[in-house]
Amino acid sequence: MSRKNQAAVIVGASGGIGAALETALIEEGAFDVVHGFARSRRGAQHLDLLQEDSIAAAAAHVAQGPPVTMVMVATGLLHLSPRGPEKALRELDRDWMAECYAVNGIGPALVAKHFLPIMPQSQRTVFAALSARVGSISDNSLGGWHAYRASKAALNMLMRNVAIEVRRRNDRAIVVTLHPGTVDTALSKPFQGNVPAGRLLDRERAALQLLDVIDELKVSDSGKLLDYEGKEIQF
Incomplete structure (x- = not known):
């Protein structure tokens, strides 16, 4: 799909999936400009989800430049030494839960706050954020991973709210959360031993699949959580 005289934004472009998305978009050449932002980058490419001023500066x-018609928030926090996903209630920690909510839920919502107003109001636009199947309440049969599950569920609800609001000013706007599958990145590394054979995706393939899903999105998909095949996952 050609998007000449348009720009795309990848937030989290230094991560496994984010970097692959940025590379794929540049190689495709469909956008005139691809903006990659990350906390580890400096200057105009710096964006820290925990610092709203940096989000506002990135949007400004x-x-x-050219109008932004696609924003992808490719960030997530599951573990950070020595913290990891909880297996039982006794492992709950207020500070860790707050950090997961800040990165997985609040951060993407603040990106939407600052980037959606600069996106065109009269043409197809896509705002997508990486979520996870484990953020589905109805699909939860195993329990555990309390902070991660709950923060991704919060992200799904926030993006549903955003989808409803943005539709009022642009009936061609699409806002979704996307489950990329289990991808060979640092986020999934400690848990890859539990992944069935053939189900661990390399990051380049995952990026291309996500971009294919984005290309095929319809307005009726706005507000949904979709997997890497474009199939809806019920909240």
Whole structure:
């Protein structure tokens, strides 16, 4: 799909999936400009989900160029030494839960707050954030991973709210959360031993699948959680 005189934004472009998405978009050449942002980057490419000022600055920088018709928030927090996903209630920790909510839920919502207003109001636009199947309440049969599950469920609800609001000013806008599958990245590394054979995706393949899903999105998909095959996952 050609998007000449348009720009795309990848938030989390230094991560496994984010970097692959940025590379794929640049190689495709469908957008005139691909903006990659990350906490580890400096200057105009710096964006820290925990610092709203940096999100606002990134949006202001992007607004100076071609109109942004696609924003992808490719971030997530599952473990950070020595913290990891909880297996029982006794492992709950207030600070760890707050950090997971800040990165997995609040951060993407703040990206939407600052980037959606600079996106066109009269053409197809896509705002997508990486979620996870384990953020589905109805699909939860195993329990555990309390902070991660709950923060991704919060992200799904926030993006549903955003989808409803943005539709009022642009009936061609699409807002979704996407489950990329289990991808060979640092986030999944400690848990890959539990992944069935053939189900661990390399990051390049995952990026291309996600971009294919984005290309095929319809307005009726807005507000949904979809997997890497474009299939809806019920909240």
